[in-house]
Amino acid sequence: MAWKTVDRVSQPASDSPGLSEPLKDKIRGFFDRYPTKRAALIPALHMIQDDHGYIGWRAMDEVAELLEITASDVFDTVSFYSHFWTHPRGKKVVMVCRSISCDLLGADDVLSECKRVMGIDEHETSADGSYSLMTEECLATCDHGPCMVVNEKLHKCVSPSQVEKILNDADNDVLDVPRSDLYDGAERNQG
Amino acid sequence: MNEYEPILLRNVGKPNVRQLDAYRATGGYEGAVRALAHTPDEVIDVVKRANLRGRGGAGFPAGVKWSFLPKERDITYLCVNADESEPPTFSNRVLMEEDPHQLLEGILIAGYATQATVAYLYMRAEFAEQFHIMQKALDEAYHAGYFGKNILNSGYDLECYIHRGAGAYVCGEETGLIESLEGKRGWPRIKPPFPAIQGAFGKPTVVNNVETLANLPHIIQRGADWFMGIGPEGSSGPKLFCISGAVNKPGCYEWSMDITVRDLIEDDRFGGGMRDGLKVKAVMPGGISMGILTADELDMKMDFSDPANYGLLGLGTSSAIVIDEHTDIRKVLRNVARFYAHESCGQCTQCREGTSWMYKIANRVERGLGRAEDIELLGQIPSKMGMMPGLSICGLSDGATFAIRTIVEKFRSELEGYVGSVDDEVVRIALEIAN
Ligand SMILES: Cc1cc2nc3c(=O)[nH]c(=O)nc-3n(C[C@H](O)[C@H](O)[C@H](O)COP(=O)(O)O)c2cc1C
Ligand code: SF4
Ligand code: FES
Numbered sequence: 001m002a003w004k005t006v007d008r009v010s011q012p013a014s015d016s017p018g019l020s021e022p023l024k025d026k027i028r029g030f031f032d033r034y035p036t037k038r039a040a041l042i043p044a045l046h047m048i049q050d051d052h053g054y055i056g057w058r059a060m061d062e063v064a065e066l067l068e069i070t071a072s073d074v075f076d077t078v079s080f081y082s083h084f085w086t087h088p089r090g091k092k093v094v095m096v097c098r099s100i101s102c103d104l105l106g107a108d109d110v111l112s113e114c115k116r117v118m119g120i121d122e123h124e125t126s127a128d129g130s131y132s133l134m135t136e137e138c139l140a141t142c143d144h145g146p147c148m149v150v151n152e153k154l155h156k157c158v159s160p161s162q163v164e165k166i167l168n169d170a171d172n173d174v175l176d177v178p179r180s181d182l183y184d185g186a187e188r189n190q191g
Numbered sequence: 192m193n194e195y196e197p198i199l200l201r202n203v204g205k206p207n208v209r210q211l212d213a214y215r216a217t218g219g220y221e222g223a224v225r226a227l228a229h230t231p232d233e234v235i236d237v238v239k240r241a242n243l244r245g246r247g248g249a250g251f252p253a254g255v256k257w258s259f260l261p262k263e264r265d266i267t268y269l270c271v272n273a274d275e276s277e278p279p280t281f282s283n284r285v286l287m288e289e290d291p292h293q294l295l296e297g298i299l300i301a302g303y304a305t306q307a308t309v310a311y312l313y314m315r316a317e318f319a320e321q322f323h324i325m326q327k328a329l330d331e332a333y334h335a336g337y338f339g340k341n342i343l344n345s346g347y348d349l350e351c352y353i354h355r356g357a358g359a360y361v362c363g364e365e366t367g368l369i370e371s372l373e374g375k376r377g378w379p380r381i382k383p384p385f386p387a388i389q390g391a392f393g394k395p396t397v398v399n400n401v402e403t404l405a406n407l408p409h410i411i412q413r414g415a416d417w418f419m420g421i422g423p424e425g426s427s428g429p430k431l432f433c434i435s436g437a438v439n440k441p442g443c444y445e446w447s448m449d450i451t452v453r454d455l456i457e458d459d460r461f462g463g464g465m466r467d468g469l470k471v472k473a474v475m476p477g478g479i480s481m482g483i484l485t486a487d488e489l490d491m492k493m494d495f496s497d498p499a500n501y502g503l504l505g506l507g508t509s510s511a512i513v514i515d516e517h518t519d520i521r522k523v524l525r526n527v528a529r530f531y532a533h534e535s536c537g538q539c540t541q542c543r544e545g546t547s548w549m550y551k552i553a554n555r556v557e558r559g560l561g562r563a564e565d566i567e568l569l570g571q572i573p574s575k576m577g578m579m580p581g582l583s584i585c586g587l588s589d590g591a592t593f594a595i596r597t598i599v600e601k602f603r604s605e606l607e608g609y610v611g612s613v614d615d616e617v618v619r620i621a622l623e624i625a626n
Pocket of ligand 2: 586
């Protein structure tokens with residue numbers, strides 16, 4: 001886990017969105033699942049990120065207040081997990097698996113092709129804000145390597161020649177199964 | 192090889208089996224009904240007699256683990272470990288995708304046996320489709336009265352929630368999982384106290400793997416003797432094996448634990464032989480954390496005891512990555528070293544520093560900048576970290592140790608051929624530039 005640093009210059013707290021009432025309600029809906037409010041933090045962070053695209057400083061302050069913990073407790077948790085972003089990211093996040101099975105099946109070439117098509121390097125976001133590029137450890141689909149994920153959607157047995165087509169497909173992040181909206185942010189389905 | 196009738200994967204490919212009705216038509220939830228008609232202690236006793244050993248990696252007998260719970264307790268939590276992030280393992284994914292109710296039935300039985308009040312199914316964040324599938328199945332099961340209050344009029348109450356993780360391998364370690372469930376960084380806890388005494392939210396807690404629990408409906412239905420009759424002594428019951436890499440049919444297969452690594456690779460019922468007629472160079476048969484085998488060691492049995500005879504840490508997740516003859520061992524070494532350096536949570540100095548140090552060395556060896564002493568160093572660092580010498584909080588560092596040490600020991604001459612050919616001064620300058 002790499003430590004993420006706080007960047008209050010390019011990301012002042014006042015610029016980032018706070019929690020809407022529907023979102024707060026959605027988070028409160030998780031309270032009776034756990035004996036402590038803090039345990040609702042990770043579900044809350046998923047929902048915030050789902051609505052805002054990332055977890056900004058204001059959202060961290062406000063979720064801290066909602067869960068009756070400190071903002072530093074929240075940042076402590078946020079900074080540990082690779083799925084949480086503290087700064088805006090592309091509309092779609094592409095993650096290429098780099099663990100052993102995918103690596104031996106040519107994950108490097110898939111990653112290079114992603115970089116070429118998007119015109120960005122790993123950990124970067126394209127200028128038009130459409131894509132961010134990341135690598136991930138094993139996605140538990142090693143029998144279908146190389147694998148990559150667009151938002152939540154897993155693409156299996158990806159060859160470099162398919163990358164461009166996948167990235168240009170507007171529906172490349174649509175799941176094959178019906179969704180449960182349990183973990184979706186409150187705004188997600190409103191448009 | 193004997194014949195084998197699939198148990199855990201018996202419903203794969205059947206129409207609509209993710210739906211409750213279709214699952215029930217295959218005898219589903221009958222095990223749970225039967226369990227609820229017995230006392231919790233009777234259920235624990237059957238599971239103990241069956242010697243169901245944990246499928247999450249450590250192989251600890253589930254029934255024994257449950258009996259560590261204090262006799263007097265008001266609240267008990269059951270945590271279901273679906274964090275599955277050990278490369279190259281994907282059997283829990285298959286179980287949840289193909290037969291979600293089988294797992295839910297297992298959760299209900301384990302919950303009842305341990306008198307759990309709440310069960311949390313901790314799922315790694317990357318399991319997206321699997322989350323939606325499990326949540327839909329759970330909604331259905333609740334609706335049919337298999338969860339909630341007074342389940343099937345037994346007087347037993349169990350709530351079950353899916354808790355999604357957020358991307359960290361170490362959250363698969365049981366106390367890392369508990370910390371993460373509590374909304375904190377997934378930092379493993381110092382043990383004792385063990386979770387059975389003081390786990391989630393300070394209460395007695397049982398953590399079990401998905402595959403472990405998926406066995407329970409069948410044990411209850413068919414009995415401990417039936418279970419003991421499958422596979423060798425000490426390694427009884429059905430088992431899922433994953434195979435990926437340079438084979439014709441990578442996938443997840445079920446068999447008893449009396450197959451060898453060679454069977455898994457070559458038999459048509461499993462891997463179906465090497466791709467393009469390539470030869471095997473190496474196999475990591477239990478997930479990368481158990482260590483590596485050479486092509487001469489393929490007779491190792493995929494059971495709980497044989498791996499130790501080959502210098503491996505254990506059976507692990509019984510998931511094999513098959514490495515072919517054209518693969519540079521340095522690539523394997525670097526990839527594996529990077530994994531641990533990235534995933535070490537950083538609490539223990541020697542794990543945090545040791546994994547990064549090994550990665551740096553593996554990196555320079557791969558780039559042809561290795562010094563002669565680097566191989567020696569790579570062999571030494573692992574002896575200075577891990578739970579085994581009592582130096583660290585969790586088993587991640589033991590996984591790193593076994594992976595790296597066995598690669599260095601078993602492929603030493605190949606690695607030595609790559610180092611020392613560059614002048615030390617050149618290495619020094621190159622490293623200076625790189626840093
Ligand atoms: C670093 C590390 C990662 C682990 N990851 C997992 C995992 O993803 N899934 C799992 O079931 N067990 C994992 N384990 C093992 C758990 O700590 C625990 O032993 C297991 O969940 C117990 O379940 P079982 O007794 O049913 O096998 C991991 C252990 C370590 C040290
Ligand atoms: S051994 Fe490594 S991963 Fe485990 S607690 Fe210590 S630093 Fe963290
Ligand atoms: S190694 Fe890529 S999915 Fe497992």
